[in-house]
Amino acid sequence: MFHKVLRIHPADNVLVALSDLKAGEKLDFDGEEITLANAVPAKHKFTMEALEAGDTIYMYGIIVGKTLTNLEKGAAITTENIVHQTAPYTGKRKPFTWNPPVVDRWKERTFDGYHRPDGQVGTANYWLVVPLVFCENRNVDIMKQAFVEELGFARPNPYKSLVREMKIRFLEGDSKSLQQVGVEVLEQSAEEKVFKNIDGIKFLTHNGGCGGTRQDSEALCALIAGYINNPNVAGATILSLGCQNAQPAILREKLARLDPDYKKKVIILEQQVEGTENQLLTRAIQETFLALTEADQLQRRPAPLSKLTIGLECGGSDGFSGISANPSLGQVSDIIAALGGKTILSEFPELCGVEQELINRCTTDANADKFVRLMRAYAASAEAVGSGFDMNPSPGNIKDGLITDAIKSAGAAKKGGTSPIVDILDYTEIATKPGLSLLCSPGNDVESTTAMAGSGANIILFTTGLGTPTGNPVTPVIKVASNHRLAERMPDIIDVDTGGIISGEKTIEEMGDELLEYILQVASGKIKAKADLLNQDDFIPWKRGVSL
Structure with missing residues (x-):
């Protein structure tokens, strides 16, 4: 059943618009009438009550901002009337308990992978x-030219024929029809x-x-x-x-x-x-x-699902990412953790504001302390050059409803589900413990996916609300759309559409199951992720300076 608005957590004092809402529109929420003070585009938020300047904004049950001006009930929150704010964090404050999902249907499932001598299993x-060193880049490129086409690894490039046809028409003096030349996308033949x-x-x-x-x-x-x-x-x-x-x-x-x-x-x-x-x-x-x-x-050969190590990533996020796509990844993460597999949540700048919740989920005090140390060192390095985590949201994020880093982070953290955090990894450390690990990396999409593959991920799930064509050279990157419109507009980069959660057609649990079925197809080599079909081999090592 479709609803116009959503309250994510009972403690929230703002609602999320699930469709475009008009100024003056009257909404009934939990038996209380709210008249919108101004238009609220889909994915954006508005107040449930009148707020004074300096009041706290809550979303996902945590602090995500502070008001700059007085806001009437039903007012849209924007970059002009609120700013980033988060709660302080320390070491573990309370014990953590977890109710894992029921995974009976997955216990006997397998994927067909490549078994390595050290016990790991590859999905490719x-x-x-x-x-x-960069001095050898040219020699690497020469080797690529020598190997790829001769061994049948090159994918057909339809744009070469496009340029060729346009060249022919231009040389023949037919400049008027240049824009009418089309492109036929060809698949690589396995026989080659x-x-x-x-x-x-x-x-x-x-x-x-x-x-x-x-x-x-x-x-x-x-x-x-x-x-x-x-x-x-x-x-x-x-x-x-x-x-x-x-x-x-x-x-x-x-x-x-x-x-x-x-x-x-x-x-x-x-x-x-x-x-x-x-x-x-x-x-x-x-x-x-x-x-x-x-x-x-x-x-x-067949391998149990415990041999999966899944990286959890988001990029080009929108106001629906934390409601549909990211919680779907969280559901998958919890299932894999319950089965004895490994998942990795990275992008430390996009965990700003949810630190205490994550600290409380750490299984040891040593892990909690390591997370605090890495987060504070990262934040300090950003501030030392006049930046900060509060500058993390991109123009695209802000346009589509993620107007503070804390709002973005609160939704981004949903990719990690609800399971205990078994390890804290600094950049380049390898995930070895079954369960969820946090990996220190930038929020930059490619630096982060590069880091997760380096830490052992054999599948990466990548949510997006705006559309991001990022891939990885060695690990299949499965793109998960937060909304139907994106999946319909950019089907060449989107693998799975979680927009059904927004429209009320599916639950997060149903979407998690559907996503895991797709993962097993990719992990077995039966389906190629769209990023692989597009040859998205993005690789950017992180120089340990400031990158948000």
Whole structure:
């Protein structure tokens, strides 16, 4: 049943408009009449009672803002009349209990994955080619040109034929019909692939490895080690110049920390040792090709759902994200936690305002203290350069109803469900404990998804209300729309539509089940996520400065 407005939590003093509401419109909410003082677009909020300047705004049952002016009952809240405000937080204040969801229907379910020697199971089987320093980006690109088309990993590019047809018409003097040329999107043919059990070779480039701080190079090596360790990766070819800060010895040390008895094939070549570019690339291509023949021997086999490690991400969020898409991810997170799997919630700037709730959910005081320490250090680094978490909402967020960082954060945290928090991970640390972990990363979409894949996620769920085409080189990124309109407008990037929650057609529990069924199809290689179909291989390491 569709309702025009929603009160998210009994303690809230604002309502969410689920459709466009007109100024002067009279609403009956819980037997009380509210006359709207002004128009309220869908996804935005308005007051349930008259408020004075300095009063507190509550949403999701927590403090999300403070009024700047007197507001009459039924007034829309905007960036002009409220500002960001949150409650203070300390260590654990009260014990936490959890009622896990009933997971009987999922206990015997499996997905078809790639079983690794260390016990991890991949949802894909990739080979990596990565430089330790930006000086090697060009050589990585040359290897990409040599491998991708010859081995059948290239996807058809319909825009080449578009340019070709427009060129022909232009040279023939037919400039008037240039805009009438269309594009036919073609699917990659599986028969073209030389290696049937390899999902792709992923060529990662970046601008790090030298010239920055030594800490940045250490973190880059740890991140690359995390990508090699990711269950979706069969092995890697690493190109080094030789003189950079990010030395091969550091990478080897990071790999040894993850597993002293490391069994994945890792090829490391240094240009200053090999000699000419031709010698480097010839050896790199030969050794990589031989390694691919070995990686191709692995085949998918059934694995329990406890072998899933799911990253939880949002980007291009809107005022419906915290009501539909994010709680759906939270439902999936709780199911996976109850089954003994792992989930990862990142984006620390977007946990601003919900800190105490998360602290209380930590299973140990040590984890609670680590979370407090990381959050305060992150906030202080932002403030030191004249910024702050309150500057996190983007213009798109604000336009679609997320007008303070606390409002955005309160909805974003719903991706983590209600389960206990079993671990707190600093950037590049690996998720190893069954249950929900929090990972320190920026709120920036690509830096955050990059971090979660480096921490072991073999599937990433990514909610969006506005539309974001982000993907990841090694981990399938499933896009989840918060509303029907987005799913209809951008079907090429959206995998699952949770707009039925807004329209009253579905419950969060039903949507969570539907989403998990889709995850199992992607994890088994039976469906490709839209981001993979679009070759969205986004990879941005976080330089440990300020990034919100």
